[in-house]
Amino acid sequence: MKHFKQLLMLCILCVSVFLAPLNAFAAATSSSSSASSSSSSTTSSTNAATDDSLQRIKQKGTLVVGTSADYPPYEFTTKKNGKTEYVGFEMDVAKQFAKDLGVKLVIKNMDFDSLLVALESHKVDTVIAGMNITPERKKSVDFSKPYYTGHKYFLINKADKAKYKSVNSFKGKTVGAQNGAMEYNLVKQNIPNVQEKGLAKITSLVIALQSHKVDGVLMDEATAKAYANNNSNLYTFNSHIKIDSGGIAMAFPKGDKSLEAAANQTVDKINKEDLINKKWIPQASKYMKSYKKHNTVASYWTFFAKGVEYTLIITVIAVFFGFLLGTLFALMRLSQNKILHGIAVCYIEFIRGTPMLVQIMFVYFGIGAVIQSLPALVAGIIAVSVNSGAYVAEVIRSGIQSLPIGQTEAARSLGMTKKQTFHFIIMPQAMRNIWPALGNEFITLLKDSSLVSTIGVGELMYQTQLVQADTYKGVLPLFITMMIYFVLTFTLTRILNYFEGRMKHAH
Amino acid sequence: MPTKMIEIQHLKKEFNGNEVLKDISEEVDKGQVICVIGPSGAGKSTFLRCLNVLEKPTAGKVLFEGQDLTNISDPELDKLREKMGMVFQGFNLFPNMTVVNNIKIAPIKVKGLSEEEATKTAMELLKKVGLENKANVYPDSLSGGQKQRVAIVRSLAMDPEVMLFDEPTSALDPEMVDEVLNVMQELANSGMTMVVVTHEMGFAKEVADQIWFMADGYIQESGKPEDFFSHPTSDRAKEFLKKVLK
Numbered sequence: 001m002k003h004f005k006q007l008l009m010l011c012i013l014c015v016s017v018f019l020a021p022l023n024a025f026a027a028a029t030s031s032s033s034s035a036s037s038s039s040s041s042t043t044s045s046t047n048a049a050t051d052d053s054l055q056r057i058k059q060k061g062t063l064v065v066g067t068s069a070d071y072p073p074y075e076f077t078t079k080k081n082g083k084t085e086y087v088g089f090e091m092d093v094a095k096q097f098a099k100d101l102g103v104k105l106v107i108k109n110m111d112f113d114s115l116l117v118a119l120e121s122h123k124v125d126t127v128i129a130g131m132n133i134t135p136e137r138k139k140s141v142d143f144s145k146p147y148y149t150g151h152k153y154f155l156i157n158k159a160d161k162a163k164y165k166s167v168n169s170f171k172g173k174t175v176g177a178q179n180g181a182m183e184y185n186l187v188k189q190n191i192p193n194v195q196e197k198g199l200a201k202i203t204s205l206v207i208a209l210q211s212h213k214v215d216g217v218l219m220d221e222a223t224a225k226a227y228a229n230n231n232s233n234l235y236t237f238n239s240h241i242k243i244d245s246g247g248i249a250m251a252f253p254k255g256d257k258s259l260e261a262a263a264n265q266t267v268d269k270i271n272k273e274d275l276i277n278k279k280w281i282p283q284a285s286k287y288m289k290s291y292k293k294h295n296t297v298a299s300y301w302t303f304f305a306k307g308v309e310y311t312l313i314i315t316v317i318a319v320f321f322g323f324l325l326g327t328l329f330a331l332m333r334l335s336q337n338k339i340l341h342g343i344a345v346c347y348i349e350f351i352r353g354t355p356m357l358v359q360i361m362f363v364y365f366g367i368g369a370v371i372q373s374l375p376a377l378v379a380g381i382i383a384v385s386v387n388s389g390a391y392v393a394e395v396i397r398s399g400i401q402s403l404p405i406g407q408t409e410a411a412r413s414l415g416m417t418k419k420q421t422f423h424f425i426i427m428p429q430a431m432r433n434i435w436p437a438l439g440n441e442f443i444t445l446l447k448d449s450s451l452v453s454t455i456g457v458g459e460l461m462y463q464t465q466l467v468q469a470d471t472y473k474g475v476l477p478l479f480i481t482m483m484i485y486f487v488l489t490f491t492l493t494r495i496l497n498y499f500e501g502r503m504k505h506a507h
Numbered sequence: 508m509p510t511k512m513i514e515i516q517h518l519k520k521e522f523n524g525n526e527v528l529k530d531i532s533e534e535v536d537k538g539q540v541i542c543v544i545g546p547s548g549a550g551k552s553t554f555l556r557c558l559n560v561l562e563k564p565t566a567g568k569v570l571f572e573g574q575d576l577t578n579i580s581d582p583e584l585d586k587l588r589e590k591m592g593m594v595f596q597g598f599n600l601f602p603n604m605t606v607v608n609n610i611k612i613a614p615i616k617v618k619g620l621s622e623e624e625a626t627k628t629a630m631e632l633l634k635k636v637g638l639e640n641k642a643n644v645y646p647d648s649l650s651g652g653q654k655q656r657v658a659i660v661r662s663l664a665m666d667p668e669v670m671l672f673d674e675p676t677s678a679l680d681p682e683m684v685d686e687v688l689n690v691m692q693e694l695a696n697s698g699m700t701m702v703v704v705t706h707e708m709g710f711a712k713e714v715a716d717q718i719w720f721m722a723d724g725y726i727q728e729s730g731k732p733e734d735f736f737s738h739p740t741s742d743r744a745k746e747f748l749k750k751v752l753k
């Protein structure tokens with residue numbers, strides 16, 4: 001077991017060394033959402049006794065706030081001059097907090113159910129995301145004083161208005177709620193025989209609702225009203241479900257008492273002046289309205305363009321390193337050296353035996369906990385490269401092994417060294433044989449890169465979700481994205497075929 | 508006194524406990540042509556491959572120009588292999604390269620010859636075996652006899668001091684055997700040192716200076732072809748000759 005751990009660390013280390021130069025590159029290209037690679041002086045002392053949380057924030061000069069910006073009017077995105085901006089009344093809370101601390105605000109947007117992990121692994125300093133204070137959450141994180149309490153509303157299709165009027169009318173029906181949100185538990189506890197569907201994003205739930213995959217979605221009052229106001233096919237009503245929530249508050253890692261105390265001062269001020277109801281919610285609604293006018297999907301082409309750009313960046317870099325790793329591990333697996341062979345077998349089998357989604361999260365949260373400033377883009381590229389490397393290694397190995405041994409013997413008997421034989425005789429022939437299989441791997445990689453959207457990398461799938469959230473339309477952005485992916489893979493296929501043809505020609 | 512080129516001392520080779528070569532000691536002089544004959548499975552190929560250490564002997568020594576090949580570093584071995592050409596039963600041409608590139612690659616990559624020099628040598632050699640018009644085709648479009656002649660040329664392009672042949676005509680249709688044997692005969696006439704594993708008894712009789720008869724992991728008998736073919740001494744050799752000379 002210990003050996004195994006060392007082995008894994010070794011693999012990870014190798015890859016990190018490979019990718020080290022990318023750090024700078026990623027920092028330069030990453031959008032405002034994740035531009036937090038400012039070398040934080042976090043020595044990450046989670047020790048409550050020597051709580052320096054406040055001092056630490058002030059020293060590094062930034063407050064990193066984690067949120068899930070698909071939750072109007074709490075937090076959502078809008079575009080200004082083609083750039084994504086985070087707005088909503090909770091973003092005003094965040095701004096106020098950062099201002100009171102005298103530091104710069106950095107927003108990190110991710111799935112709601114990743115937020116607490118991000119908090120615990122110190123990827124963010126605080127979470128401001130419509131998060132209710134509950135006893136379970138209190139076990140793992142600390143909360144500030146609450147600044148808002150909302151009722152829970154059902155969002156339904158307007159056509160079903162007569163059918164669903166109360167909690168009880170959902171008996172035996174399918175109801176959706178956001179994973180990790182308190183509504184998820186409320187649905188279970190309050191509706192008898194309910195079929196519950198949990199998804200990571202409110203936008204996905206609304207799509208599910210519109211395509212009748214769920215009969216209703218339980219969500220926060222303000223959000224439900226926002227959707228109903230912006231989409232004439234939707235309707236919302238108060239569920240009257242009683243909640244024993246202490247209200248919505250900022251979450252902090254356990255023990256960050258000084259930061260929490262500072263937050264309470266901000267909250268007190270907000271509550272005293274009733275800033276949220278008087279000023280910030282009306283402001284947020286204005287964003288949503290001004291938005292509605294020109295929120296046709298087509299006007300979001302910059303989002304798609306940015307998504308394509310990142311998808312291509314991830315693909316190209318991961319194909320390169322995947323191929324490098326694949327060649328390296330294929331050779332190691334074929335090597336006479338038992339240790340090298342063992343390492344390669346472990347790597348290949350382990351990576352092929354675990355889901356890529358888990359690997360991506362593991363790299364981001366796991367390794368990210370060791371290397372604090374690891375940007376999501378780099379984590380994503382590492383995970384995709386390492387994953388691809390394992391599959392490419394097997395393709396290359398089979399390509400090498402399928403060549404007759406006579407080829408090697410002929411080359412060696414001519415005086416060629418092992419290296420020359422591999423380089424000039426084996427690899428060119430193996431490449432020609434495995435080109436179609438290798439091409440498949442690269443196309444799979446392009447498609448699978450969509451999985452890194454879960455850790456907030458702004459590639460095509462992630463941008464699609466932003467467009468969905470902004471336009472209140474679910475299917476059309478997905479369709480466009482599907483088309484874009486198809487065009488990309490189709491083009492890639494043609495390019496690969498062209499080279500395959502050229503290699504065949506040389507025969 | 509002729510100079511020794513290859514000296515084989517108590518050579519043993521086993522594969523996972525299966526003793527294929529039991530104890531072989533022989534010598535090859537410069538300019539000599541040795542024909543190794545014997546029943547299939549006797550270990551002839553294994554023996555030949557031990558000479559240039561494509562197969563690492565289990566025990567014993569192979570001295571090439573006085574240097575023990577079984578006990579030197581890889582780079583030294585690579586260096587010495589340049590001087591030992593090898594021709595295989597299955598040709599082993601590189602299918603992704605044209606004929607001329609098959610021939611040029613080793614001189615360029617290993618010897619560091621320039622493109623022009625290598626091309627010049629390759630074309631001269633191809634002309635000698637009557638294949639200069641095939642220089643730019645791929646091996647797939649050649650007949651077996653043509654392939655084997657290209658393979659011989661490919662080895663000769665490295666300017667070796669000894670050539671090892673492992674049943675070079677066994678994979679050929681009968682009508683193509685002669686075109687290859689003729690090339691080999693010319694090579695022998697030009698003074699090349701050769702070790703040839705073959706089933707072509709006519710060729711062995713005519714061209715060999717020495718016949719080594721191999722069976723059961725030993726060289727049972729060695730001698731001049733006229734002696735061996737007319738007066739074989741061992742029972743294994745008598746039995747073998749009766750079968751092949753029928």
Ligand SMILES: Nc1ncnc2c1ncn2[C@@H]1O[C@H](COP(=O)(O)OP(=O)(O)O)[C@@H](O)[C@H]1O
Binds near residue numbers: 551
């Ligand atoms: N790489 C190998 N691994 C295991 N056994 C082998 C190997 N090469 C040859 N042999 C065995 O050695 C014996 C001699 O083979 P070989 O040298 O090819 O004989 P010949 O060329 O005289 O027909 C055979 O029994 C064969 O099975």
Ligand SMILES: [Mg+2]
Binds near residue numbers: 551552553674
């Ligand atoms: Mg043989």
